[in-house]
Amino acid sequence: MPETRVPFRGGGFRPTARRWVGVAVFVALIALIEAGTRSGVISALTLPKPSDVLATFRDLYDTGLLWKHLAPSLSRLAVGAAIGASAGISVGVLIGLFSYIRAGLVPLVAAIFPIPKIALLPLFVIWFGIDEGSKYALIAFGTFTPTVVAAYGAVDNVDRTLIRMGQSFGLSWWSIVRKIVLPGAMPGILSGLRISLAIAIILLVAAEMLGAEYGIGAYILEAGSLYDLERLFAGVVILSILGVLVSAALSLIEARVLRWRS
Amino acid sequence: MRLRLDTIRHEYGGMTVLDDVSLDIPSGEIVCIVGPSGCGKSTLLRLIGGLEEPTSGAVMQVGEPPADCLNPLTYVFQDFALLPWRTARGNIALALEDHGLTAERREAIIADVLARTRLSDFADALPKQLSGGMKQRVAIARALAVNPAVMLMDEPLSALDSQTRELLMDDLIALWSRAPFTAVYVTHNLAEAVRLGHQIVVLSRRPGRIREVVRIDKPLGERGLGDADLEAVQKRLWSLMREEAAAADAELLDA
Numbered sequence: 001m002p003e004t005r006v007p008f009r010g011g012g013f014r015p016t017a018r019r020w021v022g023v024a025v026f027v028a029l030i031a032l033i034e035a036g037t038r039s040g041v042i043s044a045l046t047l048p049k050p051s052d053v054l055a056t057f058r059d060l061y062d063t064g065l066l067w068k069h070l071a072p073s074l075s076r077l078a079v080g081a082a083i084g085a086s087a088g089i090s091v092g093v094l095i096g097l098f099s100y101i102r103a104g105l106v107p108l109v110a111a112i113f114p115i116p117k118i119a120l121l122p123l124f125v126i127w128f129g130i131d132e133g134s135k136y137a138l139i140a141f142g143t144f145t146p147t148v149v150a151a152y153g154a155v156d157n158v159d160r161t162l163i164r165m166g167q168s169f170g171l172s173w174w175s176i177v178r179k180i181v182l183p184g185a186m187p188g189i190l191s192g193l194r195i196s197l198a199i200a201i202i203l204l205v206a207a208e209m210l211g212a213e214y215g216i217g218a219y220i221l222e223a224g225s226l227y228d229l230e231r232l233f234a235g236v237v238i239l240s241i242l243g244v245l246v247s248a249a250l251s252l253i254e255a256r257v258l259r260w261r262s
Numbered sequence: 263m264r265l266r267l268d269t270i271r272h273e274y275g276g277m278t279v280l281d282d283v284s285l286d287i288p289s290g291e292i293v294c295i296v297g298p299s300g301c302g303k304s305t306l307l308r309l310i311g312g313l314e315e316p317t318s319g320a321v322m323q324v325g326e327p328p329a330d331c332l333n334p335l336t337y338v339f340q341d342f343a344l345l346p347w348r349t350a351r352g353n354i355a356l357a358l359e360d361h362g363l364t365a366e367r368r369e370a371i372i373a374d375v376l377a378r379t380r381l382s383d384f385a386d387a388l389p390k391q392l393s394g395g396m397k398q399r400v401a402i403a404r405a406l407a408v409n410p411a412v413m414l415m416d417e418p419l420s421a422l423d424s425q426t427r428e429l430l431m432d433d434l435i436a437l438w439s440r441a442p443f444t445a446v447y448v449t450h451n452l453a454e455a456v457r458l459g460h461q462i463v464v465l466s467r468r469p470g471r472i473r474e475v476v477r478i479d480k481p482l483g484e485r486g487l488g489d490a491d492l493e494a495v496q497k498r499l500w501s502l503m504r505e506e507a508a509a510a511d512a513e514l515l516d517a
Contacts, residue, residue, distance in 0.1 A: 165343035169357045183347045260347040
């Protein structure tokens with residue numbers, strides 16, 4: 001009888017942590033662009049030299065302009081996203097809990113969701129003024145709809161047997177909502193916030209492109225209209241970093257709040 | 263306090279799942295309900311505890327529950343139904359929080375039920391850290407914490423492997439021997455029924471009707487794995503159910 005070893009067929013399809021690969025991709029890409037722009041393969045009009053972008057960035061930092069642009073942007077992002085996310089979570093949870101609110105608001109949210117909020121900016125300017133109000137409103141409105149959808153989906157996904165359990169122990173309605181529904185909906189709400197906050201950053205720039213003296217968006221718009229690619233990229237890099245930081249902050253919150261998840 | 267089921271009939275969307283179920287659940291005894299799958303035994307348990315309303319008939323509570331009873335009809339669920347974000351202690355506390363007890367009283371109850379279920383060392387463990395058997399012990403501790411008049415157990419051992427099941431059965435018998443409780447115990451496992459039941463109610467296939475009530479007088483503490491007399495009862499139960507189970511199985515295939 002011939003003997004052959006049974007070949008291994010399992011494995012794969014299981015993402016594992018590969019910590020430094022992400023950094024390596026960034027470094028390799030930047031190094032490639034640096035080499036390309038230095039050697040002239042990539043023309044100066046196509047892409048700026050990464051080292052020049054870094055120099056611009058340092059310049060921005062040294063002159064104190066970085067904070068002058070970043071501070072108003074961060075406060076707009078914080079205020080707008082906080083209003084939008086908290087309103088979104090509240091409305092989403094209400095939709096999840098009450099059939100009448102669901103029947104009334106789900107079609108409305110579905111109608112509002114696909115509207116590009118940027119298109120409404122002129123309207124917001126009339127409603128809330130050219131100053132900070134319209135910017136807060138735009139960001140808040142843009143984060144609101146995806147948060148609502150995520151929140152009521154999360155409430156719908158709370159394990160019904162846990163709710164039955166709460167009822168079987170005679171817990172009050174409010175206790176069930178507070179101790180079973182809300183914590184159970186937390187994972188869904190937090191993953192919805194990831195998307196909502198990314199949208200908030202996009203809308204922040206859009207809002208600042210229209211009538212803002214300072215702000216990352218204003219900075220990028222100005223650089224773009226002067227075709228100053230170094231400054232444009234410096235601005236874009238700031239936005240990327242902002243996005244990464246927001247996502248990292250959410251991961252930290254998830255790790256703390258959702259410690260119970262296996 | 264005891265329970266009386268009065269000609270219960272239940273329908274789901276025009277289909278009768280339970281019909282003419284009348285039953286007495288005497289105080290201090292474990293009543294096991296067995297039957298082929300889909301016979302409505304879990305539905306019956308939900309009706310008994312008021313999680314569902316019967317189409318006709320009623321579940322009557324005869325007499326008053328004991329004075330220190332916080333939740334007269336208390337469930338133990340098949341899938342444990344523990345809040346994954348609360349520790350064992352927190353899960354037990356959940357059942358006590360709405361009753362306006364003092365913090366000391368609550369702590370005392372929790373410590374007592376944890377000790378009775380041999381979980382004192384695992385009070386601060388999250389459900390994800392516990393084995394299936396321990397999770398169900400936490401759920402049983404939570405049920406004991408409210409000092410129920412009747413425990414409603416819905417296949418409490420079905421999600422566990424057979425060895426854990428055997429251990430937990432011993433635990434249940436020990437708990438009952440120390441302080442007899444009233445329970446309705448739904449299971450499809452006849453071995454569990456003959457080990458734990460003072461009475462075993464056999465339901466027919468859909469619509470579920472009571473086919474027979476078998477009494478076992480041997481004290482719970484003296485029953486063991488593989489006792490010849492229990493085996494005989496189990497065989498009889500199986501002969502009662504066998505055709506029904508086969509027919510119920512075929513019915514599902516037709517549907």
